[in-house]
Amino acid sequence: MSDQKATLKVDGIDEPIVLPVYSGSLGPDVVDVGGLTSKGLFTYDPGFVSTAACESQITFINGAEGILLHRGYPIDQLAEQSNYLETCYLLLYGELPTVAQRDNFVSTVHRHTMVNEQLRTFFNGFRRDAHPMAIVCGVVGALSAFYHDSLEISDEHHRQIAAFRLIAKMPTIAAMSYKYSVGQPFMYPDNNLGYAENFLHMMFGNPCEPSNISPVLARAMDRIFLLHADHEQNASTSTVRLAGSSGANPFACIAAGIAALWGPSHGGANEAVLDMLQEIGDVSNIDEFVARAKDKNDPFRLMGFGHRVYKNFDPRASVMKKTADEVLAELGIDNDPLLDIAKRLEEIALSDDYFIEKKLYPNVDFYSGIILKAIGIPTSMFTVIFAVGRTVGWIAHWNEMISGTYRIGRPRQLYTGYTKRDFVPLNQR
Numbered sequence: 001m002s003d004q005k006a007t008l009k010v011d012g013i014d015e016p017i018v019l020p021v022y023s024g025s026l027g028p029d030v031v032d033v034g035g036l037t038s039k040g041l042f043t044y045d046p047g048f049v050s051t052a053a054c055e056s057q058i059t060f061i062n063g064a065e066g067i068l069l070h071r072g073y074p075i076d077q078l079a080e081q082s083n084y085l086e087t088c089y090l091l092l093y094g095e096l097p098t099v100a101q102r103d104n105f106v107s108t109v110h111r112h113t114m115v116n117e118q119l120r121t122f123f124n125g126f127r128r129d130a131h132p133m134a135i136v137c138g139v140v141g142a143l144s145a146f147y148h149d150s151l152e153i154s155d156e157h158h159r160q161i162a163a164f165r166l167i168a169k170m171p172t173i174a175a176m177s178y179k180y181s182v183g184q185p186f187m188y189p190d191n192n193l194g195y196a197e198n199f200l201h202m203m204f205g206n207p208c209e210p211s212n213i214s215p216v217l218a219r220a221m222d223r224i225f226l227l228h229a230d231h232e233q234n235a236s237t238s239t240v241r242l243a244g245s246s247g248a249n250p251f252a253c254i255a256a257g258i259a260a261l262w263g264p265s266h267g268g269a270n271e272a273v274l275d276m277l278q279e280i281g282d283v284s285n286i287d288e289f290v291a292r293a294k295d296k297n298d299p300f301r302l303m304g305f306g307h308r309v310y311k312n313f314d315p316r317a318s319v320m321k322k323t324a325d326e327v328l329a330e331l332g333i334d335n336d337p338l339l340d341i342a343k344r345l346e347e348i349a350l351s352d353d354y355f356i357e358k359k360l361y362p363n364v365d366f367y368s369g370i371i372l373k374a375i376g377i378p379t380s381m382f383t384v385i386f387a388v389g390r391t392v393g394w395i396a397h398w399n400e401m402i403s404g405t406y407r408i409g410r411p412r413q414l415y416t417g418y419t420k421r422d423f424v425p426l427n428q429r
Helices: 034-039 075-081 084-093 099-111 118-125 132-145 156-182 195-204 215-227 235-244 250-261 269-280 283-294 315-330 337-351 353-358 364-375 379-403
Strands: 005-008 017-022 059-062 067-070
Touching: 017 034, 067 075, 067 084, 067 315, 075 215, 075 315, 084 099, 084 195, 084 215, 084 379, 099 156, 118 132, 118 156, 132 156, 132 250, 132 379, 156 195, 156 250, 156 379, 195 215, 215 315, 215 364, 215 379, 235 250, 235 379, 250 379, 269 283, 269 337, 269 364, 269 379, 283 337, 315 337, 315 364, 337 353, 337 364, 364 379
Parallel strands: none
Antiparallel strands: 005 017, 059 067
């Protein structure tokens, strides 16, 4: 907080309006416009791109400098030195765990990986060709019908139980949605395996033989989860907070976040990258497609470049690029056509004046799609995997809001419709 004030002079209002200005630990100062309502005024900010809807201590982004911090720790340090579950602990509790805290946290997550057996029959209500995101959204929302003992949001213990259940069960539900779509038997979780390793076991294992999961692929999947764990007040996180502000139960709030994530402008971006690379088809076609991307009259867009927030290199992209190289080397893919296209596009983006001027740097989605494809995960599952990783961020923000003082979300509007008019009877229209 600070003692700064902002003064607003509005035509028709005699006295200037004095508004408080707050300073966070990082980032720009914030003008508190709450007092405008008493003056009969609202602010107009489509997309809320200039509005701080909450106060948070979880994640900080400086898009101009390409900085992403979780509880103060740079994302590249977490990706290189930590793992997903340790990062989950950090996001939820604010500090890195001790060895004892980490072991207890991991053990608790493992104890919650199973889902209620009746959920197996719940899946049969979906069409076999249903999109996995539709299934996951429906099943997560239905968890509140199976776990009644953790729905009192004012109870901190209930909130913790719900958090563990969601983090632990999301990989199980995600893998079940895939198995159902391809007509294969569900695989029960194996709690002797790590978080990402267990997910790959449930995705690709079968009851006829033991799973053999490559440590390199498991580490790559763990990094994908970690790099998507949280990203401040994005569309899906804001949706979770808005739903939670009404007092909705945590399972309903996370289902709302999943629904928001499903949009192609949000969670579907890495799937769009793969579609684009396949459309280009060959390195020899790149110049043609780059020219099309520069032509404002051509609807073609290069996916995976630039970001709504980052106006510099996405700090997650360099980690993801390194991981892509490791995965392809592990799988013996020395000359993958799509990766060749991706690498050439990256070279162009970092050297071409057009991309540099517009700051269209490769983002995290650029390489994550390549990694997932190489592992053998179908594009329909890409956004589901994003949801698995992002679950802890949603929970952390929901819990932060519920733990403090909050109000039900109620955005205002600039009304441009009809003024008052009288009803006209049907026989006079």
